[in-house]
Amino acid sequence: MSPTRLIVGPEELGRVQTFQVQNGGRLPVDVVVNRASFTVSEDGRMVLDEDAPHSAAEWVEVSPAKFHLIPGERRPVAVRIDPPANRGNGEHEVAVLFVAPPGPRAAGENIKINRAIGAPIYITVPGPIDTSLRLGDLSSPGFVMSGPVDFGVTVDNVGTVHRDFFGRDGLSVEVDGRKVPFPDFTVLRGTSRNVAVRWTDPPLMCVCHPRVSIPGPDGPSSRSATVVIFPLHLFALMIGLALVLHHLVRLARRRYRAHVLDAARGLRGDGESDLRPGGEA
Structure with a gap:
């Protein structure tokens, strides 16, 4: 279907708007065209609502209201808009629904699902508008x-x-x-x-x-x-590595000092063992 929506300004109210509906499947399909009031939820979903404010559902006529499409066939659907005299200022909305009703229920089938596509129409009537x-x-x-x-x-x-x-x-x-x-x-x-x-x-x-x-x-x-x-986890990792490195350096220094002391004790011990009584070597 194209277009996916229509925006109708005050200067276009007298013109016939057109949707093109095409059967892109492999089976023939019957299409019924309806009009519905709608609003939009906070997450962007179209919600059909009979009590929606600023509805233009009664302003719109579609032709044809139902038709049959064979695979690959395209059909234009005309939309005529006739606002009433007591309309309010600004924009009014209506959704045109293209519904493919389910066929006859086959043996063993319990559920049938209508397939539908909704196309919003935004209609702005003559008069002041506010874009706030x-x-x-x-x-x-x-x-x-x-x-x-x-x-x-x-x-x-x-x-x-x-x-x-x-x-x-x-x-x-x-x-x-x-x-x-x-x-x-x-x-x-x-x-x-x-x-x-x-x-x-x-x-x-x-x-x-x-x-x-x-x-x-x-x-x-x-x-x-x-x-x-702030990469707190990387900072903590760096601190951890720094502490490990500091510990390894201290451990290496302790081992080095111990090795030096052991060597000094060894030298001092060897010197004492080489001295003879009387101070002669």
Whole structure:
């Protein structure tokens, strides 16, 4: 199916939007097209919800509403959008569901599963919009002995349209003079997203100050944290090796002194045994 989503601006409300649905399998399939209200969970999953705010499920008509596809066949599905007069400002959402119902149940089968693909449509009506976002605290481990280092942040969409963070326009953690990008994500109007990223190649030691910021109509919003990376295990190993080396040096010195003393005693003993009574050799 393509595209995977539609973004319809105020100037496009009178135009017919189109999805292309293709059967890429080896068997024919029947497809039923439905509309549904939805929201998005904090981890980015689409959640069908009849009571979702800003729903445009009643604004949309699809044609055809059902069709049959043989293997390799492609079929266009037209979407017509007709907002009501009492609509609110900003963006409204609807999911178009392409459902392949299960066929007749075979003997011995107890379960049948519907296969479905959901494509969101974001519809912005004429009028003022707000693109404001709010960042939660930047989470970090505070102290680690080595990498990798995990960061996380919550992005709250307090505006009236969805916000995309893709590619060059994505969200990144700036740390140690470089950028560590978060995975691509979308924040729906009136929702929050929890996003995380792993810094896989931090330096061996540092007192780092990671920072994340997003642009906004009133200026950028930023959050920062402090991360101390110190290889305590290597430091302990070095101290241990130093203590062992010190012990070996002391042991070697003791053995050397004992050897010298033994040699001196031996020389002194030999000299006394060679002396004859009367002091003559």
